[in-house]
Amino acid sequence: MSKLLIIDDDPDVLMAARLLLKRHFGHVDIEKNPERIPFLINNGQYDVILLDMNFERDVSSGREGFLWLDRILDIDPMATVILITAYGDVEMAVRAIKLGATDFVLKPWENTKLLATIESALAKSAKAAEATGRPKAGGDTAKKGAVKSASPAGTVLIGSSPSMRQVFATIDQVAGTDANVLILGENGTGKDVIAREIHRRSHRSDKPFVSVDIGALSESLFESELFGHVKGAFTDARDDRAGRFEEAHTGTIFLDEIGNISLPQQARLLTILQQRNVTRVGSNKPKAVDVRLICATNADVYGRVADRSFRQDLLYRINTIELRLPPLRERVEDIVPLAEHFMKQYRQQYNRRIMGLSPALVRQMQQYAWPGNVRELQHAVERAVILAQGTELEPANFSLVQSPLQPTTSAAESLHIEDMEKQMIQHAMQKYQGNITDVSRELGLSRQALYRRLEKYGL
Numbered sequence: 467m468s469k470l471l472i473i474d475d476d477p478d479v480l481m482a483a484r485l486l487l488k489r490h491f492g493h494v495d496i497e498k499n500p501e502r503i504p505f506l507i508n509n510g511q512y513d514v515i516l517l518d519m520n521f522e523r524d525v526s527s528g529r530e531g532f533l534w535l536d537r538i539l540d541i542d543p544m545a546t547v548i549l550i551t552a553y554g555d556v557e558m559a560v561r562a563i564k565l566g567a568t569d570f571v572l573k574p575w576e577n578t579k580l581l582a583t584i585e586s587a588l589a590k591s592a593k594a595a596e597a598t599g600r601p602k603a604g605g606d607t608a609k610k611g612a613v614k615s616a617s618p619a620g621t622v623l624i625g626s627s628p629s630m631r632q633v634f635a636t637i638d639q640v641a642g643t644d645a646n647v648l649i650l651g652e653n654g655t656g657k658d659v660i661a662r663e664i665h666r667r668s669h670r671s672d673k674p675f676v677s678v679d680i681g682a683l684s685e686s687l688f689e690s691e692l693f694g695h696v697k698g699a700f701t702d703a704r705d706d707r708a709g710r711f712e713e714a715h716t717g718t719i720f721l722d723e724i725g726n727i728s729l730p731q732q733a734r735l736l737t738i739l740q741q742r743n744v745t746r747v748g749s750n751k752p753k754a755v756d757v758r759l760i761c762a763t764n765a766d767v768y769g770r771v772a773d774r775s776f777r778q779d780l781l782y783r784i785n786t787i788e789l790r791l792p793p794l795r796e797r798v799e800d801i802v803p804l805a806e807h808f809m810k811q812y813r814q815q816y817n818r819r820i821m822g823l824s825p826a827l828v829r830q831m832q833q834y835a836w837p838g839n840v841r842e843l844q845h846a847v848e849r850a851v852i853l854a855q856g857t858e859l860e861p862a863n864f865s866l867v868q869s870p871l872q873p874t875t876s877a878a879e880s881l882h883i884e885d886m887e888k889q890m891i892q893h894a895m896q897k898y899q900g901n902i903t904d905v906s907r908e909l910g911l912s913r914q915a916l917y918r919r920l921e922k923y924g925l
C-alpha cells in the first residue's frame with residue numbers, strides 16, 4: 467500500500483487519475499489548488515507526489531510548476547515527485563529532473579505508462595530509503611542544487627557509430643591538455659558524462675570536478691554562486707563563502723547550459739576567463755584561480771551569436787575544442803547497444819531475469835525519434851525492466867508512440883497532436899513577440915525545426 471498525492475488544476479484529470487491509481491496503489495489524495503501543497507505535505511507522508519507543471523495562469527512556461535517543485539523539495543528534500551507535463555515539454559521536464567524531480571509523464575498519458583512510472587519511482591525511493599536507513603522514500607540525498615561531483619570510477623560510455631567514435635577520438639587527443647572544451651548537443655545526449663570523462667582522463671583527475679548549471683542561476687545569485695562573497699556583502703551573506711571557481715581551483719569547472727545566460731552575465735564571465743582570477747562579492751582582493759574550463763549547451767549558440775544574444779568573443783574563448791554530440795536518432799547504430807547496456811544495469815539493480823530485447827522491440831526502437839535522447843532511452847529501459855513479464859523486453863513494456871517526431875501515430879492521434887502543437891507554438895510566439903530564439907528554447911526545438919513548423923501551420 468502506497469500513499470500518493472496528485473496536484474493538477476483540471477478536476478477531470480484529477481478524477482481520472484484517482485480512479486485509476488486507487489486500484490493499484492491504495493491511498494490517493496487529489497488537490498486542485500497548489501497553494502495547499504505545503505499544508506498537505508506537512509501533514510501527510512506521501513510516497514509519490516504527482517505535480518502538474520502547466521497551471522492555468524502559466525500554461526506553457528511551467529514557471530509556476532517549477533516554483534511548486536522547489537517548495538515541495540524545501541519542505542521534504544527526500545520527496546519523490548513525478549511531473550505531469552503537456553506534450554512538447556520534454557526539455558522542461560528534463561530540467562525539472564535536474565532540479566530534483568524523480569521522473570515525468572507526458573499528458574495526455576497512457577495508463578500503463580503512468581503506472582510504470584509510478585512503480586519505478588516507488589522502487590527507486592524504497593531502495594534509497596533502505597540505503598540511507600530513512601523511513602521514507604526519496605532519491606539522491608544531494609539531489610537539490612546545481613553542483614554535482616564526478617564519480618571516481620566514471621561511466622561506461624557506449625557508442626560505436628562513426629560520429630561517436632569521432633567524439634571518443636577527440637577526447638583521447640584533448641583530455642590530457644588544458645584546452646577549453648565546448649560540448650554541444652540536445653538534452654540527454656551525454657554532455658555531462660563526456661565532461662566528466664574528460665576530467666577523469668586529465669592530469670587533474672584527483673582534483674575537484676565542479677559542475678554548475680549556470681543557465682539556471684538567477685541574476686542575483688550568479689555572482690555570489692560563481693565568485694563567492696564575503697560576510698555582510700548582502701543581507702543573506704552571514705559568512706564568507708568561496709564561489710564555484712574557487713572550489714574548482716586546480717581542477718575542472720563544468721559550466722552547463724552556458725547558452726542560456728544573459729548578456730550582462732556573459733560579460734562578467736568573460737572578464738573572469740580573461741583575467742583568470744576572481745573577486746568575491748563585497749571584497750576587493752582578487753584571487754588567482756587555476757581551472758580547466760568545460761562548457762556545454764543545448765542551445766544553437768552560433769544562431770545566438772548571429773542574432774547577437776550570445777557574445778562572439780565569449781564563444782571563441784570557450785570553444786577551443788568543440789565536441790558535437792549528435793541526437794540519438796542520428797546514430798541509430800548506438801540505440802541497441804545502449805539499450806542492452808541499460809537493460810543489464812537495471813536487471814541487476816531490480817533483480818529481474820531478463821535476457822534480451824525482442825526483434826519487434828529492436829525495430830520499434832530504431833524507428834522511434836527519442837526526443838529526450840539517451841536519458842529517455844535509459845528511463846524507458848528502466849521502466850520496461852520493472853514492467854516486463856517474460857524474459858524478453860517487448861514493445862508492450864514501452865510506449866514509444868508519444869514522440870512528436872514518431873511517424874507511425876494513427877491519423878486521428880496525429881491530428882490531435884498537431885492541434886496541440888500549433889496552439890503551443892502560437893502561444894509561445896505571442897509570449898515572446900515572435901522572437902525565434904526564445905520561442906525555440908521554450909519549446910525545446912531547434913530554430914530550424916521551429917521554422918519548419920511555422921511554415922507547416924502557416925503561422
Ligand SMILES: Nc1ncnc2c1ncn2[C@@H]1O[C@H](COP(=O)(O)OP(=O)(O)OP(=O)(O)O)[C@@H](O)[C@H]1O
Binds near residue numbers: 621651764
Ligand atoms: N554514450 C553513453 N553511454 C552510456 N550512457 C550514456 C551515454 N550518453 C549518455 N548516457 C547516459 O544518459 C543520461 C543522460 O546523459 P547526460 O546527463 O550526460 O546528458 P546531457 O546531454 O548532459 O543532458 P542535459 O542537456 O539534459 O544536461 C545519463 O544517465 C548518462 O549516463
